[in-house]
Amino acid sequence: MNGFIYKIPTKVYFGDHLGMLASELKKFGKRVLLTYGGGSIKASGLYNRIVSALNAAGLELHELSGIAPNPRIESVRRGVTMCKKNDIDVILAVGGGSVLDASKFIAAGAKVDFDPWLFFSEWRPIKSALPLVTVLTLAATGSEMDAGGVISNLKTNEKIGRAEEILRPRVSFLDPALTFSVSPFQTAAGSADILSHVMETYFTTEPDLELLDGVMEAIMKTVIKFAPIAMKEPENYEARANLMWASSWAINGFVEGGKQHAWSVHPMEHELSAFYDITHGLGLAILTPRWLKYCMGDKSTLPKIVRFGVNVMGISPQLAPTLIAKKAVEQLSDFFFKTLKLAPTLSKIGITDENFAQMAQKATRGGVIEGFIPLDANDVESIYNMCL
Amino acid sequence: MNGFIYKIPTKVYFGDHLGMLASELKKFGKRVLLTYGGGSIKASGLYNRIVSALNAAGLELHELSGIAPNPRIESVRRGVTMCKKNDIDVILAVGGGSVLDASKFIAAGAKVDFDPWLFFSEWRPIKSALPLVTVLTLAATGSEMDAGGVISNLKTNEKIGRAEEILRPRVSFLDPALTFSVSPFQTAAGSADILSHVMETYFTTEPDLELLDGVMEAIMKTVIKFAPIAMKEPENYEARANLMWASSWAINGFVEGGKQHAWSVHPMEHELSAFYDITHGLGLAILTPRWLKYCMGDKSTLPKIVRFGVNVMGISPQLAPTLIAKKAVEQLSDFFFKTLKLAPTLSKIGITDENFAQMAQKATRGGVIEGFIPLDANDVESIYNMCL
Numbered sequence: 099m100n101g102f103i104y105k106i107p108t109k110v111y112f113g114d115h116l117g118m119l120a121s122e123l124k125k126f127g128k129r130v131l132l133t134y135g136g137g138s139i140k141a142s143g144l145y146n147r148i149v150s151a152l153n154a155a156g157l158e159l160h161e162l163s164g165i166a167p168n169p170r171i172e173s174v175r176r177g178v179t180m181c182k183k184n185d186i187d188v189i190l191a192v193g194g195g196s197v198l199d200a201s202k203f204i205a206a207g208a209k210v211d212f213d214p215w216l217f218f219s220e221w222r223p224i225k226s227a228l229p230l231v232t233v234l235t236l237a238a239t240g241s242e243m244d245a246g247g248v249i250s251n252l253k254t255n256e257k258i259g260r261a262e263e264i265l266r267p268r269v270s271f272l273d274p275a276l277t278f279s280v281s282p283f284q285t286a287a288g289s290a291d292i293l294s295h296v297m298e299t300y301f302t303t304e305p306d307l308e309l310l311d312g313v314m315e316a317i318m319k320t321v322i323k324f325a326p327i328a329m330k331e332p333e334n335y336e337a338r339a340n341l342m343w344a345s346s347w348a349i350n351g352f353v354e355g356g357k358q359h360a361w362s363v364h365p366m367e368h369e370l371s372a373f374y375d376i377t378h379g380l381g382l383a384i385l386t387p388r389w390l391k392y393c394m395g396d397k398s399t400l401p402k403i404v405r406f407g408v409n410v411m412g413i414s415p416q417l418a419p420t421l422i423a424k425k426a427v428e429q430l431s432d433f434f435f436k437t438l439k440l441a442p443t444l445s446k447i448g449i450t451d452e453n454f455a456q457m458a459q460k461a462t463r464g465g466v467i468e469g470f471i472p473l474d475a476n477d478v479e480s481i482y483n484m485c486l
Numbered sequence: 487m488n489g490f491i492y493k494i495p496t497k498v499y500f501g502d503h504l505g506m507l508a509s510e511l512k513k514f515g516k517r518v519l520l521t522y523g524g525g526s527i528k529a530s531g532l533y534n535r536i537v538s539a540l541n542a543a544g545l546e547l548h549e550l551s552g553i554a555p556n557p558r559i560e561s562v563r564r565g566v567t568m569c570k571k572n573d574i575d576v577i578l579a580v581g582g583g584s585v586l587d588a589s590k591f592i593a594a595g596a597k598v599d600f601d602p603w604l605f606f607s608e609w610r611p612i613k614s615a616l617p618l619v620t621v622l623t624l625a626a627t628g629s630e631m632d633a634g635g636v637i638s639n640l641k642t643n644e645k646i647g648r649a650e651e652i653l654r655p656r657v658s659f660l661d662p663a664l665t666f667s668v669s670p671f672q673t674a675a676g677s678a679d680i681l682s683h684v685m686e687t688y689f690t691t692e693p694d695l696e697l698l699d700g701v702m703e704a705i706m707k708t709v710i711k712f713a714p715i716a717m718k719e720p721e722n723y724e725a726r727a728n729l730m731w732a733s734s735w736a737i738n739g740f741v742e743g744g745k746q747h748a749w750s751v752h753p754m755e756h757e758l759s760a761f762y763d764i765t766h767g768l769g770l771a772i773l774t775p776r777w778l779k780y781c782m783g784d785k786s787t788l789p790k791i792v793r794f795g796v797n798v799m800g801i802s803p804q805l806a807p808t809l810i811a812k813k814a815v816e817q818l819s820d821f822f823f824k825t826l827k828l829a830p831t832l833s834k835i836g837i838t839d840e841n842f843a844q845m846a847q848k849a850t851r852g853g854v855i856e857g858f859i860p861l862d863a864n865d866v867e868s869i870y871n872m873c874l
Contacts, residue, residue, distance in 0.1 A: 103499055105495075111489070112492060112743075273489075307731055312704025313704050316697060316700025316701050317700070320700060324696075335487065336696075355731075356500070
């Protein structure tokens with residue numbers, strides 16, 4: 099059992115607290131860069147609410163719009179230029195994980211003189227960043243309370259994640275009502291993302307605090323219960339609220355404790371999105387049950403999959419362990435592909451095996467992912483093939 | 487469902503990280519007031535480790551020892567005087583909840599010109615405080631990560647709690663190995679304290695995030711599993727580690743979400759300790775099952791007690807709800823009084839009913855505690871009598 103350092107200083111306003119937004123921003127200065135995606139925050143009226151509040155408070159507003167899903171390094175570069183040109187004091191990111199992730203690296207890029215892609219391609223140090231405040235509109239990535247983000251470079255087919263404490267949002271506004279307009283598909287994909295974050299940490303043979311396993315089981319059960327409700331009743335506050343707080347706690351670092359193993363499914367999925375620009379949560383849903391099934395080839399994984407089957411999927415502990423494990427993976431597949439109605443295979447979303455060998459090399463960076471079981475490029479390619 | 491503001495900036499070093507203590511203290515200044523209780527940290531060698539580390543780092547050390555359980559206002563006063571006289575920069579509290587609680591109000595008292603008891607008797611504002619760093623030696627009160635504390639005034643038979651964000655420790659060192667020497671009785675009483683913190687929040691008819699109910703159930707199950715192990719095997723690191731992290735998360739504010747109901751058992755227990763100076767966790771254990779039984783008289787409480795019975799105590803959901811609730815309270819009593827071997831009644835620890843009426847008045851402050859069910863002085867007196 100490893101030790102760890104816990105530090106999550108993000109202040110979260112949960113519920114309808116947008117009235118506090120301007121005063122929180124003012125603590126960091128006067129010049130605000132507002133970052134967002136497409137027109138959805140304009141259609142919903144959120145954009146107007148925010149701009150009015152900031153204007154009324156006398157804040158100087160600059161805007162960067164058009165940050166796309168799987169956010170591109172080009173958006174980061176544009177934001178960095180705007181920060182430098184306008185001497186921005188604080189970034190206000192309004193949107194889902196893509197807007198928040200891009201904003202984290204804009205915040206860091208504003209403090210250096212080199213191209214921000216070098217944070218990813220050369221792992222240049224991130225030692226300072228502008229303060230970041232967020233207003234979340236999608237429960238999925240957990241970027242609102244975590245220290246990391248993922249940026250894509252379509253020119254090089256690369257999608258690379260990076261985390262540094264300095265990137266963690268200072269203040270995040272989480273109003274479940276702002277996710278009422280999220281489509282059933284995005285609700286499903288976001289929920290798969292939340293589940294995957296927990297599973298990447300939960301499924302390990304590395305012993306750690308049982309307390310945290312219990313907390314992770316609570317998060318997974320919450321998502322499994324409320325995701326279908328939110329899809330059917332988009333304005334169900336209770337469902338949206340539970341998914342939203344689950345998204346933050348799945349990945350803010352708490353459930354990790356002292357675990358040090360690498361995540362497995364995210365690097366495999368990052369290659370899918372890098373090559374095919376698919377929705378991240380959809381890729382995770384397709385990959386996760388196959389990955390678990392593949393891991394079951396190693397007997398060391400059985401106890402944790404059985405625990406998951408009993409405690410999360412509600413399978414009777416009286417059954418034989420191997421049967422519990424098999425049923426657990428089947429029920430998880432049913433949840434993703436029947437209940438959440440996500441596409442069940444890569445073929446269904448038009449992806450063939452032509453790039454699998456190259457993607458597997460990139461996912462493993464030519465080595466081994468030391469996760470639930472170690473995965474080399476051959477293993478990863480096999481898992482991609484199981485997803486066809 | 488209420489909104490809430492989440493902010494827990496305490497940095498926690500979990501595991502053997504005492505090597506970082508001096509550098510964390512140095513961030514706040516040079517002059518350190520070390521506060522502790524009796525001789526146990528000297529017997530264990532912890533005192534020498536800390537003093538050596540601080541001396542080696544060139545820190546100026548002052549000491550306040552002798553802080554007793556149910557910490558007294560006199561200790562706070564002595565600490566305040568030392569802080570002012572020596573221009574202390576940071577307080578280092580080494581011990582359990584009593585040392586930490588006293589240190590919080592020493593930190594606040596150092597910043598004002600009036601007697602620190604006025605924080606309690608007149609609710610004088612607490613607007614600033616010296617920074618507090620803690621090294622925890624007992625898993626119980628959660629003071630290492632929360633914003634509150636409780637101080638006793640034996641002259642007036644008062645024990646009053648107060649919480650302000652500024653009192654939250656900046657950095658806490660949680661090394662489970664430092665609790666290996668905790669006696670079986672103190673382990674049991676501490677575990678009852680942790681459970682009670684969760685139960686005060688969990689048992690409510692106020693709807694809130696189901697996610698948090700799941701997390702609270704995980705904490706309760708963790709304590710119920712590991713407390714007996716820690717009593718039998720004092721050096722079982724896994725058991726000590728789970729209890730320690732459970733103690734912090736039971737009361738740091740996370741599980742509370744947006745709930746606003748008052749705690750019930752703690753105010754009743756505070757009168758017991760104020761009048762009889764008993765161990766806080768022991769008082770909570772005696773009171774809690776009687777309080778739950780008393781609350782069952784109101785039908786609104788049944789669903790939550792049933793949920794507790796099924797999800798925490800493992801009772802079959804096939805049974806009738808009233809039977810599940812009855813069994814849940816019985817099993818909780820068995821846990822406290824048989825498994826943890828705590829004294830089952832007030833009579834067993836020499837307490838009679840002579841002060842019950844006065845204590846009930848004080849516990850309710852002449853009004854009503856708006857908890858799981860509303861309790862006035864008559865209700866509280868009845869619960870005290872059930873504990874005889």
